[in-house]
Amino acid sequence: MAEGSIEIYESEDRRFPPPPEFAAAALTNDRSLYDEAEADYEAFWARQARELVTWSTDFDTTLEWDLPFSKWFIGGELNVSENCLDRHVDAGKGDKVAYHWEGEPGDTRTITYSELLDDVERFANVMKGLGLEKGDRVAIYMPMIPELPIAMLACTRIGVAHSVIFGGFSPDSITDRCEDAEARLVITADAGYRRGEPSALKPNVDAALSAGAPSVENVVVVDRCGTDPEMVEGRDHWWHEVMADAAADCPAEPMDSEQLLYILYTSGTTAKPKGIMHTTGGYLTQAVFTHKYVFDLKADTDVYWCAADIGWVTGHSYIVYGPLANGCTSVMYEGTPDTPRPEERGDDRASWNKDRLWDIIERYGVTQLYTAPTAIRTFMRWGPEWPAGRDLSTLRVLGTVGEPINPEAWMWYHEHIGAERCPIVDTWWQTETGGHMISPLPGVTTTKPGSGCHPIPGTFAEVVDDDGQVVTEGGGYLTLTRPWPGMLRGIWGDPERYKETYWSTYEGRYFAGDGARVDADGYIWILGRVDDVMNVSGHRISTAEVESALVDHPAVAEAAVVGATDEVTGQAIVGYVILIGSVEASDELREEVRQHVAKKLGPTARPRAVFLVPDLPKTRSGKIMRRLLRNVADGHQLGDTTTLADPGVVAAIREGAAEGDGD
Numbered sequence: 001m002a003e004g005s006i007e008i009y010e011s012e013d014r015r016f017p018p019p020p021e022f023a024a025a026a027l028t029n030d031r032s033l034y035d036e037a038e039a040d041y042e043a044f045w046a047r048q049a050r051e052l053v054t055w056s057t058d059f060d061t062t063l064e065w066d067l068p069f070s071k072w073f074i075g076g077e078l079n080v081s082e083n084c085l086d087r088h089v090d091a092g093k094g095d096k097v098a099y100h101w102e103g104e105p106g107d108t109r110t111i112t113y114s115e116l117l118d119d120v121e122r123f124a125n126v127m128k129g130l131g132l133e134k135g136d137r138v139a140i141y142m143p144m145i146p147e148l149p150i151a152m153l154a155c156t157r158i159g160v161a162h163s164v165i166f167g168g169f170s171p172d173s174i175t176d177r178c179e180d181a182e183a184r185l186v187i188t189a190d191a192g193y194r195r196g197e198p199s200a201l202k203p204n205v206d207a208a209l210s211a212g213a214p215s216v217e218n219v220v221v222v223d224r225c226g227t228d229p230e231m232v233e234g235r236d237h238w239w240h241e242v243m244a245d246a247a248a249d250c251p252a253e254p255m256d257s258e259q260l261l262y263i264l265y266t267s268g269t270t271a272k273p274k275g276i277m278h279t280t281g282g283y284l285t286q287a288v289f290t291h292k293y294v295f296d297l298k299a300d301t302d303v304y305w306c307a308a309d310i311g312w313v314t315g316h317s318y319i320v321y322g323p324l325a326n327g328c329t330s331v332m333y334e335g336t337p338d339t340p341r342p343e344e345r346g347d348d349r350a351s352w353n354k355d356r357l358w359d360i361i362e363r364y365g366v367t368q369l370y371t372a373p374t375a376i377r378t379f380m381r382w383g384p385e386w387p388a389g390r391d392l393s394t395l396r397v398l399g400t401v402g403e404p405i406n407p408e409a410w411m412w413y414h415e416h417i418g419a420e421r422c423p424i425v426d427t428w429w430q431t432e433t434g435g436h437m438i439s440p441l442p443g444v445t446t447t448k449p450g451s452g453c454h455p456i457p458g459t460f461a462e463v464v465d466d467d468g469q470v471v472t473e474g475g476g477y478l479t480l481t482r483p484w485p486g487m488l489r490g491i492w493g494d495p496e497r498y499k500e501t502y503w504s505t506y507e508g509r510y511f512a513g514d515g516a517r518v519d520a521d522g523y524i525w526i527l528g529r530v531d532d533v534m535n536v537s538g539h540r541i542s543t544a545e546v547e548s549a550l551v552d553h554p555a556v557a558e559a560a561v562v563g564a565t566d567e568v569t570g571q572a573i574v575g576y577v578i579l580i581g582s583v584e585a586s587d588e589l590r591e592e593v594r595q596h597v598a599k600k601l602g603p604t605a606r607p608r609a610v611f612l613v614p615d616l617p618k619t620r621s622g623k624i625m626r627r628l629l630r631n632v633a634d635g636h637q638l639g640d641t642t643t644l645a646d647p648g649v650v651a652a653i654r655e656g657a658a659e660g661d662g663d
């Protein structure tokens, strides 16, 4: 088990008391959903599934639980794109806006439900024309443009499973994911706008496909930035050309409730990412239910904005499937929050107005904002007066996700953005859970700043100690005790790893990999990862992945990676590297090694700092003592780039190694 890392986020300030005036505000204390789920959680989910989702064939069995494999809503048939589109259009809401989309350069598109349906039908026909059939897999590597949800929904219409690959990932990651899923098609764009410039995507797909992934037969390319990428004759097709040729009608095919909906790769404790599998009926039910209740949705009037990227699960469930199935109007934004529209950009990038996020909230009248603690901490740094002069009065509910939020950031969000009026929902969940699991419900839960509070109705969590005994007050490991509709159905191609990773640590329990504390009032406080997974700005990256990218560099003999505490990003990646004997250490080499990781894994995984060291602290059995390295990293200025085989680091490592021998 993890080496005492449970302490790392624990601090006194986590016991911050709730502001009393807020606790009392607008609480209806309507506990009926909890009561109903408590009494019979299967019946509760069956009711939600029938009320919130449209089925072409009703299910006959709610749950089949053969630990650790679950099936939900057995016998039922439905189509996800029909739930997200057709049923709203059929109900006369075709003219309702599905997405207010805004590109980073300030171009906008307003897309109604019927327009979205038209494009989805056409693109589903494009895929059929390329020979794709129910059960096939398709990789999607795109910027945040409307064609991304269109492609995903088109897949669901014909029973093709998508595997969305985050646009910040490297060619190697694309090759690996396409090979693992045996994807037949890649959907991409020439580039997307990021920080004022086109950031190339298609060349990465080309590099990935020349390195491997022979299963890929075709590539469809959206011309987003006009960068004129190379097109491979016979393999590559322009989106606008194939769409112009496609037939307009493509009826939604009813799918079995357990039909594979998508695969999404996520980091675990080894170097190989896990293909998390989600299926149709259960996943959709949980996405719709949580989107509705956690964000206190008033579907007809709300303008909801989840500022995540669809490359992560947050975007799958809370930009695409949840909001669309609920028929709600969303904002979708392509770029970064500190990149102003071109007319507001000065010559000097440093003087750029960072106001974009609040500008968007004001212009579209956003009612719910869902973002990550890292973003909130970044805004806090931009100044106490932030966001001055913006009218944010339309906001009703504020959400956070991806990492523990410190009480200070929670309070800042509450005061500066929420005007002490908006409930804050701190939502704990994972790629594996498909939807929210632990979160306050607006109007029902009295929140405590920094706490996820309680499991949502119909889900069940307990904190246990090393021996698997339930902790009623104090720290331990977060586990889930009953199956839930949106739960992963396994790891693509590796059922053994599924059992081993999630179900073998504590008998009969799903082990989430997170530490948690239960306070005297029974509130749950998530403390962060306890395994070898780092959480950088809410992105999961495994130490093993980065280590294997480091040792892939020809000058590197051995490497150890830890997540150091970082004020803004939660954790920051720090690498300790031993060079091979014949190589001379230099700052240039160190930088080269650092960049090598970005080349292998993408910029998200680039270490904040790399230290060249003569030695690594190990236990007698040869296991690297990460806890010690983490302490060393925490004592360092990670931004400093002059440390070369830093004697301080080495001394600290040696000292600690001596002290901690036998760990």
Ligand code: WTA
Residues within 6 Å of the ligand: 266, 312, 313, 314, 400, 401, 402, 403, 404, 405, 426, 427, 428, 429, 430, 431, 432, 452, 512, 513, 514, 526, 527, 528, 529, 535, 538, 539, 540
């Ligand atoms: C962390 C993101 C504290 C946690 C939806 C989890 C959180 C991992 C929270 C999953 C939260 C997510 N408070 N920690 N509200 N939400 N986490 O798969 O460590 O990208 O295990 O899913 O993020 O990350 P993933």
